[in-house]
Amino acid sequence: MSKNREVAKQVLAAIGGKENIASATHCVTRLRFALNDESVVDKEALEAIDVVKGSFATNGQFQVILGQGLVDKVFKELADEAGISQSSKEETKTAAEKNLNPLQRAVKTLADIFIPILPAIVTAGLLMGINNILTAGGIFGDASLIEMYPGIADIANIINIIANTAFVFLPALIGWSAMKRFGGSEILGIVLGLILVHPDLLNAWSYGQAIEEGTMPTWNLFGLEINKMGYQGQVLPILFASFILAKIEIFLRKKIADGFQLLLVGPIALLVTGFLAFAIIGPITFAIGNGITGAFVWVFENAAIIGGLIYGAIYAPLVITGMHHTFLAVDLQLIGSTNSTPLWPILALSNIAQGSAALAMFFLLREEKLKGLSMTSAISAYLGITEPAMFGVNLRFRFPFITAIISSAVAAMWITANNVQALSIGVGGLPGIFSIDRDGWFAFAIGMVIAFVLPIILTYVYVKARRIKLQ
Missing domain, CATH: 1.20.1310 (5 helical Cullin repeat like)
Known part of the structure; x- marks a missing residue:
């Protein structure tokens, strides 16, 4: 018997046997199981296995850390031993959701939306760090590097544009990921996010000044004044708008014949959601977001x-x-x-x-x-x-x-x-x-x-x- 097959048999026995597996998959370093009953897992026996580096339960999944490379080989043997096929990560996540309470489901939904866009956010953050080193004074003397060496000013400017893009168009990234999570078309989520940061709208970062000066641009719709503002860098407006967009799209796809869906579903869903976003969703969630921001700012300013x-x-x-x-x-x-x-x-x-x-x-x-x-x-x-x-x-x-x-x-x-x-x-x-x-x-x-x-x-x-x- 190969060592990998022996490990697979030991893992299978420790997690309660094949009867306890509702779904199984693996990532780069970990075996991921949706188990029928996590209470029967023998963690001591599991972690006594030489190659097992740890185990834990999170978001309804039980995960066993093996390490890169080895996890593929052990999973193959485990699947053969248990007579199961590899489930997709989404199938395992779905199977695991039955173990979650409402709060855990809400947290998992946020995780499912934000984790896919994290590489773009982290990359932008690192590039902004490089830009800070180039443009901030007091690091290598009173003057900044671009003041000391004007020839690199344009390089710093390009880095700044590349770094800022993910934050300026954050609603588009969230729209894509949220629509994927809510079951809608990702491309419509991207478009909705871009609508909320359209250059014809007042930049969200100018909102405070516009209110103070009384220069807020507005639309007049049947006597209703709606602020003509964008939502750059905002999280809540696009999250709620994407949820509404996905639900409208799913409803329309069920009601409209296949031959007319391309002509009707996208335009109707975007038009309705767009009006709701600017008239209701945006103002309410923007106020909630400002309230959350204000609470944290107050705490860290006063305590x-x-x-x-x-x-x-x-x-x-x-x-x-x-x-x-x-x-x-x-x-x-x-x-x-x-x-x-x-x-x-x-x-x-x-x-x-x-x-x-x-x-x-x-x-x-x-x-x-x-x-x-x-x-x-x-x-x-x-x-x-x-x-x-x-x-x-x-x-x-x-x-x-x-x-x-x-x-x-x-x-x-x-x-x-x-x-x-x-x-x-x-x-x-x-x-x-x-x-x-x-x-x-x-x-x-x-x-x-x-x-x-x-x-x-x-x-x-x-x-x-x-x-x-x-x-």
Whole structure:
């Protein structure tokens, strides 16, 4: 029997056998199962398997971490052993939804919408970091690099355009992903998003000034005045409008004959949704978005340390539940409304803290498999991917996870007290500094040191003080 087949048999037995599998698939590093009953999983037996680097349940799926390359081979053997075929990721997600409560379903919906556009947002954030280095003064002297070397000014301008595009046309990205999630045509979602940022509309970032000066342009529709404004950088208007658009499109496709659908479905759906977006959906959700933004701004202006303490402490537990995806929408809303966010820097520090807790376990553990997992997962966390460290090491022993939370909260209190802001969403962990406003670099660097060093000290002291014997 091949080693991969033996691993597959052991995994299958640990998760409750083929009878417990409702659907199965895999991603680059993990086996993903929708199980009929997660309570029958023998996690101790599962994680005792040599090649298993950890396991966890999230969003109704039970996932087993194997690593790139190996996961393909083991899944093939497992599918053959269990007599099942590989389900698509969407089929497994659908099968897993039966295990979710209403709140989890709502969070999962947000995750399904925002995760697909995350690569574009992160790429834009990194490029904006490069642009900040080129254009900000005080980094290499009083003058900026483009002032010192005028020849690179146009290069910086091109980088800025490339970086800003994802944020300027954010509604189009969200429209595409939301329509895909709600079952509509993605192309109509893109068009709806572009409608909401049409250049003939008042730019959303000029809204406050237009209100103050009384220069807000309007449409007059049958005596009803509608603000002629765009929704650049806004999240809620396109989310709700996409939901309405998808429902109208699905309804029309059921009622209109196939031969007339191309001529009628798209135009009617877009026309109705467009009017609703500008007349009702946009103004209401824009006000809600401003309210959310105002609440977070107030907290971090008037009780910054408390806000940092709370968010720094809860972010890692939110990752376990999947609810951290909700705050991606909040970050984007804050950036769209205020051009910066105090929340994202805390995420980056939480990544570092989880990595350092795992690194501490590398020096404390004796068992070679866990030592190797601790080191590799720590490096991954320092580069912004914390799941291997959290689920493979820190949550397994519990106390490293707690020391990481404490350290993240302390570091978050420091940076929020010093008003550290991120200009964009980028890569978490150590590269996160490139997304930070230049004025906050020094304070954020100190926060990084706290998040790096404190978990190692706390974890080591805890083990020695409690005289914990680790294998």
